[in-house]
Amino acid sequence: MLKPIKIKEDLFYLGVNDRTKALFENLWTLPKGVSYNSYLICDDKTALIETVDICYSDVFLQKLETALAGKSLDYLVINHMEPDHSGSIGLLRTKYPNVQIVGNKRTIEMVNGFYGINAGTNIINEGDQLSLGKYNLVFYLTPMVHWPETMMTYETTDKVLFSGDAFGTFGALDGGITDAQMHPEKYFNEMVRYYSNIVGKFGSPVQKALEKLAPLDINYICSTHGPIWTIKEEINRVVSLYDKLSRYEGDNGVVIAYGSMYGNTEQMAEVIATELAQQGVKDIVMHNVSKSSQSYILRDIFKYKGLIVGSPTYNNKLFPEIEYLLSKIEGRDIKNRYFGYFGSFTWAGAAVKRLAQFAEDVKFEIVGTPVEMKQAMQPDKYEEAIELAKAMAEKIK
Numbered sequence: 001m002l003k004p005i006k007i008k009e010d011l012f013y014l015g016v017n018d019r020t021k022a023l024f025e026n027l028w029t030l031p032k033g034v035s036y037n038s039y040l041i042c043d044d045k046t047a048l049i050e051t052v053d054i055c056y057s058d059v060f061l062q063k064l065e066t067a068l069a070g071k072s073l074d075y076l077v078i079n080h081m082e083p084d085h086s087g088s089i090g091l092l093r094t095k096y097p098n099v100q101i102v103g104n105k106r107t108i109e110m111v112n113g114f115y116g117i118n119a120g121t122n123i124i125n126e127g128d129q130l131s132l133g134k135y136n137l138v139f140y141l142t143p144m145v146h147w148p149e150t151m152m153t154y155e156t157t158d159k160v161l162f163s164g165d166a167f168g169t170f171g172a173l174d175g176g177i178t179d180a181q182m183h184p185e186k187y188f189n190e191m192v193r194y195y196s197n198i199v200g201k202f203g204s205p206v207q208k209a210l211e212k213l214a215p216l217d218i219n220y221i222c223s224t225h226g227p228i229w230t231i232k233e234e235i236n237r238v239v240s241l242y243d244k245l246s247r248y249e250g251d252n253g254v255v256i257a258y259g260s261m262y263g264n265t266e267q268m269a270e271v272i273a274t275e276l277a278q279q280g281v282k283d284i285v286m287h288n289v290s291k292s293s294q295s296y297i298l299r300d301i302f303k304y305k306g307l308i309v310g311s312p313t314y315n316n317k318l319f320p321e322i323e324y325l326l327s328k329i330e331g332r333d334i335k336n337r338y339f340g341y342f343g344s345f346t347w348a349g350a351a352v353k354r355l356a357q358f359a360e361d362v363k364f365e366i367v368g369t370p371v372e373m374k375q376a377m378q379p380d381k382y383e384e385a386i387e388l389a390k391a392m393a394e395k396i397k
């Protein structure tokens with residue numbers, strides 16, 4: 001039997017860890033699992049913030065019952081309807097038929113659409129308040145972070161922000177649930193990966209949400225995934241990180257993502273990486289696209305302002321895994337990247353042409369002269385690769 005964890009007086013953590021799923025959304029790798037966070041405020045009235053993935057309903061409902069300690073459940077506040085959080089709504093309603101479901105108009109439509117529930121729902125609007133007694137909830141609509149119904153709920157007495165997916169991370173919670181109970185450093189890379197994989201397309205809505213939150217004094221950020229942020233410096237850090245990511249601002253580093261069947265294109269990637277280092281670029285991340293998960297490649301593209309892509313020609317097109325990566329970059333509207341590219345072919349070149357088209361489509365700034373190699377690297381192509389690396393290093397420095 002698992003018990004709720006007290007975060008502070010009257011606030012309980014009811015979240016669960018998923019170390020079983022291989023892929024989040026059936027797309028994104030989860031080597032360290034993920035947590036689905038849910039919270040209960042126990043006041044004159046009780047309010048549950050989010051449920052959890054349906055696979056964990058049983059343990060979640062047990063925790064809820066224990067935390068309620070005989071009280072009735074008055075409200076379920078839904079900040080986000082994606083089923084990793086809304087999955088247990090149907091069972092919750094069966095167990096607590098009188099619970100009032102609180103959400104904005106889009107949320108309540110989805111509650112009906114996903115779970116066939118259309119009674120006992122309360123539609124709230126921007127800035128509406130819900131008093132629980134000692135504690136008071138205010139609702140902030142933050143659409144498209146990263147679904148249309150996404151919102152955040154701010155508890156004004158203890159200054160707790162229930163932020164939905166925003167400021168969340170991949171990675172299950174290994175014992176500690178707050179930043180103060182752990183060394184939270186390991187979660188920051190996983191926050192960037194979560195952001196780039198899940199939220200990345202919606203930089204502008206995230207900026208609007210951050211503007212809306214800016215006047216709030218925040219003592220706790222209770223997200224739907226990963227640690228609860230309670231230390232001022234960490235709260236500032238996660239908010240700054242979201243600001244930076246949603247402005248597509250990269251650090252001074254270069255990602256080299258390449259495909260290679262027999263190692264020739266890879267050799268060119270190695271030459272470029274070595275020269276970048278010679279030129280003083282310290283953050284260079286190489287990804288063999290056939291080996292690295294796209295989830296991590298995207299994370300690193302969000303982290304760094306330089307991107308170099310290399311691809312062989314395959315069936316008169318790009319190497320398939322490179323094409324797949326480009327579609328993911330395009331799908332996220334990533335901006336402001338310095339872009340270099342190179343490619344290879346055996347009898348007829350197509351890769352470099354397609355990479356040029358991609359650069360034009362996404363409006364990346366092309367750096368240096370693209371290198372196109374026939375079969376294996378000859379001295380002239382070696383020199384061209386060096387020049388490409390020098391041009392990129394110049395931009396990065």
Ligand code: FEO
Nearest residue numbers: 080082084165224
């Ligand atoms: Fe964690 Fe958008 O669901």
